[in-house]
Amino acid sequence: MAVCIAVIAKENYPLYIRSVPTQNELKFHYTVHTSLDVVEEKISAVGKSLGDQRELYLGLLYPTEDYKVYGYVTNSKVKFVIVVDSSNTSLRDNEIRSMFRKLHNSFTDVMCNPFHTPGNPIQSKAFDEVVSGMLAQST
Amino acid sequence: MPVWVFRGSVTILLCLLVCSSRKFGTELLRLPSLIDSRPFGPQVTEVCGAKSLGYFGTAQFYVALKLLAAAQAGLPVRLQSTSANLPLPRFVGITTEPEMRYVANTPGGTKAQCDRSRYLEQKEPPPPLPGSSPPCSPLAYHTHQYTTPKERQMAESHMEKGDQRECDDDDIWRITEEQREYYTNQFKSLQPDLGALILGAVAKNFFTKSKLPIPELSHIWELSDVDRDGALTFPEFCAAFHLIVARKNGYLLPESLPLGLHPKLGPPDEDGPPQRAQLLIVFDDGGTGVRKKDQNIKFPTSVAGAKQDSKEEAFKKQECTFRGVETLKEGATLQFATFTHRPEPSSQDLDPQSNTKTRPRSYSSTSIDAAMRKAEEPPAPPPRPQKKSHSRASSLDLNKLFQQGAPGAKSGWLLPPPALPPRPSASQVPPTQVQQPNFADFSRFRKEEESSVKPEERCLCSRYNQSTEDLSNASQQELNHNQAPQKPVRRKFRPDSQNVECLPPPTGSFLKSTQKTPSRQKKEIQMAIRKNKETNAVLTRLNSELQQQLKVVHHQRVTLETQLDQLRPVASTSAGS
Numbered sequence: 001m002a003v004c005i006a007v008i009a010k011e012n013y014p015l016y017i018r019s020v021p022t023q024n025e026l027k028f029h030y031t032v033h034t035s036l037d038v039v040e041e042k043i044s045a046v047g048k049s050l051g052d053q054r055e056l057y058l059g060l061l062y063p064t065e066d067y068k069v070y071g072y073v074t075n076s077k078v079k080f081v082i083v084v085d086s087s088n089t090s091l092r093d094n095e096i097r098s099m100f101r102k103l104h105n106s107f108t109d110v111m112c113n114p115f116h117t118p119g120n121p122i123q124s125k126a127f128d129e130v131v132s133g134m135l136a137q138s139t
Numbered sequence: 140m141p142v143w144v145f146r147g148s149v150t151i152l153l154c155l156l157v158c159s160s161r162k163f164g165t166e167l168l169r170l171p172s173l174i175d176s177r178p179f180g181p182q183v184t185e186v187c188g189a190k191s192l193g194y195f196g197t198a199q200f201y202v203a204l205k206l207l208a209a210a211q212a213g214l215p216v217r218l219q220s221t222s223a224n225l226p227l228p229r230f231v232g233i234t235t236e237p238e239m240r241y242v243a244n245t246p247g248g249t250k251a252q253c254d255r256s257r258y259l260e261q262k263e264p265p266p267p268l269p270g271s272s273p274p275c276s277p278l279a280y281h282t283h284q285y286t287t288p289k290e291r292q293m294a295e296s297h298m299e300k301g302d303q304r305e306c307d308d309d310d311i312w313r314i315t316e317e318q319r320e321y322y323t324n325q326f327k328s329l330q331p332d333l334g335a336l337i338l339g340a341v342a343k344n345f346f347t348k349s350k351l352p353i354p355e356l357s358h359i360w361e362l363s364d365v366d367r368d369g370a371l372t373f374p375e376f377c378a379a380f381h382l383i384v385a386r387k388n389g390y391l392l393p394e395s396l397p398l399g400l401h402p403k404l405g406p407p408d409e410d411g412p413p414q415r416a417q418l419l420i421v422f423d424d425g426g427t428g429v430r431k432k433d434q435n436i437k438f439p440t441s442v443a444g445a446k447q448d449s450k451e452e453a454f455k456k457q458e459c460t461f462r463g464v465e466t467l468k469e470g471a472t473l474q475f476a477t478f479t480h481r482p483e484p485s486s487q488d489l490d491p492q493s494n495t496k497t498r499p500r501s502y503s504s505t506s507i508d509a510a511m512r513k514a515e516e517p518p519a520p521p522p523r524p525q526k527k528s529h530s531r532a533s534s535l536d537l538n539k540l541f542q543q544g545a546p547g548a549k550s551g552w553l554l555p556p557p558a559l560p561p562r563p564s565a566s567q568v569p570p571t572q573v574q575q576p577n578f579a580d581f582s583r584f585r586k587e588e589e590s591s592v593k594p595e596e597r598c599l600c601s602r603y604n605q606s607t608e609d610l611s612n613a614s615q616q617e618l619n620h621n622q623a624p625q626k627p628v629r630r631k632f633r634p635d636s637q638n639v640e641c642l643p644p645p646t647g648s649f650l651k652s653t654q655k656t657p658s659r660q661k662k663e664i665q666m667a668i669r670k671n672k673e674t675n676a677v678l679t680r681l682n683s684e685l686q687q688q689l690k691v692v693h694h695q696r697v698t699l700e701t702q703l704d705q706l707r708p709v710a711s712t713s714a715g716s
Contacts, residue, residue, distance in 0.1 A: 112369035114339030115346075115357035123354055125394075126361050 001091060002082045002099065002134050003067060004028040007107065009119060010077040012036055016122040019083070020135045032081050035061050035069045039079050042071070056104075057097055072100040080104070082134075099134055106130040182210075312397035314381050322377045336370035342379070349383050355392065359383060362396045 004019035006028075019028040038061040058071035063086065072080040080103050084091055110116055110124045184203065208227060209215075314322070323333070329345060330337045337345075339360075346356050363379035364371060371379060378400035386392055 109361075109367050112339065112364070112367060113357055113360045114343035114369070115353050115360055123357065124361060125358065 001095075002084050004032065004081075004083040005103070005131050005134060006032040006081045006083075007103070007122060008032070008036065008079040008081065011119075015078070015120075016127070016131075018131055018135065028083060031064075031067070031069060031083055035071060035081055036079070038062055038069075039071045039073060039081075043073055043077075057100055059093070070096050070100070072104070074104065074107075078107070080107075102130055102134070182206075312381070312385070312399040314377060314399070318381065318384075319377065322380045323373075325380065326373055326376050333373050336368075336372055337376055339369045339371075342371050342376070346379065346383060349387065351383060351386060355386060356383075358392055359386070362392070363400070365396070365401065 003021070004017070006017040007015045009015050014029075014032070017029060017032060019025050039058060042058050042061075056072055056074060058073060061069045061071045061081075063069070065086065067083050067086050070082045070084070072082075074080075080100055082096065082099060082103075084096075106124075106127045107122075110122055110127050111118060113124065116122070116124070325345075326333065326337070329341055342360075343356075346359070347353075349356075351359075359379055359382045362382060363375050365375060366372075378396065381400055382392060
């Protein structure tokens with residue numbers, strides 16, 4: 001039930017970004033971009049002791065009046081950002097976590113494809129389908 | 140899929156036409172006139188082979204229609220043009236189906252059937268009908284058909300439809316015997332063991348030579364790598380190769396893997412019908428078939444040439460790129476930051492998703508056999524008695540490493556965890572050997588390779604001690620490792636920064652690294668083997684004891700249950716009374 005889903009590479013450029021309403025896409029791009037700052041902050045905060053295992057799911061990055069932004073970082077510093085509508089109050093944390101897990105799994109499938117160069121935009125149909133499944137739920 | 144729709148309508152049209160052709164015994168002769176009346180008629184007849192054969196069999200008929208469509212679309216009347224996506228040919232004077240059915244009920248119909256069955260006998264029996272319960276062989280059909288005319292007609296049309304449908308649908312997606320043999324040879328050229336896997340990078344280089352665009356190759360990979368492990372098993376490889384061949388011959392790629400190519404469902408065992416159907420494509424379609432073969436032949440020669448030239452080098456590079464890909468994968472524990480995240484791979488292993496289960500296999504195993512073995516093992520490693528030396532929670536080792544604080548500069552590892560003490564860690568090497576999947580590989584590789592390679596291996600082995608402990612799942616693996624390519628194996632556990640660089644520079648540095656006697660390595664390995672055997676024995680003993688206990692407990696449970704059953708009716712009767 002997301003409104004926008006983005007995959008951002010380690011170097012903080014987008015590998016994949018897709019949003020539901022075809023208008024205001026720029027707004028979502030901007031939101032995702034600003035959320036990167038929060039992500040960086042969270043990563044650096046937890047990573048102070050290398051012995052700790054960093055949690056992949058970052059949780060709610062920041063809420064605005066219109067929507068909420070959730071973040072997830074992989075061990076290779078690839079970030080997933082999900083933007084959901086604030087009116088969807090029924091969305092629980094678990095659901096967001098499961099969405100991230102699904103994203104992560106299909107992302108690893110894309111990475112497994114030897115014809116995909118890491119760092120290139122993601123053009124996998126399977127990945128598109130997974131994301132559509134998550135986006136379409138929001139109707 | 141537009142292709143399938145086209146075929147579906149072609150089958151209906153063909154059915155109509157063929158039924159119309161059976162109206163009378165002479166109907167088959169009418170076909171030539173039907174076709175001859177077209178501007179390209181004689182040409183079509185000649186090209187499709189009917190002229191030489193003297194009659195229109197299904198194959199010739201099919202080809203003839205396609206040629207007509209091509210001609211009407213403006214393409215030249217050649218066999219190659221049949222492979223294009225053509226609109227249906229337009230005929231004038233085709234009667235409607237009910238009319239034909241009625242007409243076919245005349246006595247002339249039986250004669251046509253006899254002709255038809257004769258044709259069928261000349262070819263191999265057509266494939267079984269996909270969606271209907273009738274008997275497999277249409278010849279049997281013919282014998283049964285004389286019950287009712289309506290049934291006969293239906294059966295005929297079904298049979299034709301089935302024929303054509305089989306021809307249409309499966310002519311691409313069925314792998315013939317010769318194709319399979321060809322794929323097998325190609326597979327063997329990449330990976331001699333047919334039961335093992337081709338790694339992704341190897342497959343990438345191989346398939347890239349087919350000159351298909353990368354997005355299409357990527358799509359083909361997505362379709363054919365069913366278990367999503369980044370490597371191809373033999374059926375997956377056949378599927379991928381077949382898709383590539385089909386694509387090169389102009390067929391569009393499907394959205395999902397056709398059933399005939401699916402490794403689990405597998406290709407059918409019958410050789411007859413698929414071969415007949417395939418014949419339409421390979422031989423009767425003449426030009427396309429020949430072209431396909433040419434491409435197939437051209438393809439492997441270039442591949443073979445390239446392969447033989449720089450097999451080792453190429454493999455190394457592939458491994459490098461492969462590793463480069465893997466380090467971006469989540470749970471790639473070979474990164475420095477993840478040294479401290481040892482438990483993470485275990486948690487990922489325990490993740491219910493099956494693909495994460497196989498992921499450690501694909502990037503942590505070096506030999507293909509190890510990869511296969513790892514896939515079969517459970518994600519979490521079994522607890523070991525000698526925990527202190529090589530447990531997955533290897534913080535102990537890490538701490539020891541940190542305390543030793545040895546200079547790891549030789550290998551070029553950047554961060555504190557990889558500060559490998561080459562010499563001082565020798566004491567750690569024997570216990571940690573048990574956990575390493577590749578350790579035995581090194582030793583064997585060393586025996587085979589020149590001595591110049593050995594020093595770098597020693598250095599690398601010590602590095603492997605720390606990096607691969609948690610990646611391996613069982614200690615039995617290294618005992619059975621075969622002679623997998625060893626040079627690329629070492630590269631796998633390089634840190635990601637080094638993965639990005641090319642291999643030759645690090646190779647040079649390794650050659651100059653510390654020297655270690657091979658005999659000491661051998662002894663250490665033998666010790667490791669002995670220890671593994673001991674743990675094996677211990678575990679089997681434990682297992683048998685537990686089994687005994689289980690039996691006893693089970694027996695007790697059974698007795699208790701019988702007692703309960705005996706008491707219960709007594710209780711019920713007493714309560715009742």
